[in-house]
Amino acid sequence: MNLMKRFDPRVVLGVLLLLGGGLLLLQNLGYLQNVTDLFWGAVFLIAGLAFLSVVLGGAWWGVFPGMTLLGLGVIVLFGNQLGVYAGAVFLGAIALAFWLVYLINRSSWWALIPAGVLTTLAVVAVLPERIGAFASGGVFFIGLALTFALLALLAGLRWAYYPAVVLGVLGILTTASLMNFANYIWAIVLILFGAFLIFRFFVNR
16 A cells, blocks of 8 residues: 555644644643643654755755744744744744745745845844834844845845845934934935035036
8 A cells, every 4th residue: 555645644633633632631630741832842843844854855845834834843842931032033934944945046036035034024023122123123124235235146136236225224324313423424414415416417417
């Protein structure tokens, strides 16, 4: 008999649900402690590794469920210890999936955009309590600027330099606005922009 037919996915899922339900019942009855977290965390990790194993066979799509399940497994197992970092771990795991897609196939430059955005969000997720929400916004813009800069450098897409510069300036100005130098920075920006417009006017005459 075919091995895949013998181990039908529905049977595997049924066995997992029976084990999970049984362990939950024993935990509620007081015979076990925190065993369900260990069980489901291990299940997520094993399932994640199983999906990642298919990547070795050329199925690059396996990185998405694989890294997502690994992230969930880590959160389930160490959620109490992770605290505010749990969200960053989950976002970071998905971001890593996109980084891996690009590393597997360098022609998949599109993966750099979600990879950079999710990595930035993972960093920003833990910043508000440390530097404040407003400063975190500046870091977010800078992270997006770096994402587009990488897109321009690694994929050779020159148009990506424009959003990189704009987002970088927004990030710097947003972060600098927390300091007393903000008014001076804005004044310098206005002066430079005005001088540029006047210069272009006389050059084009």
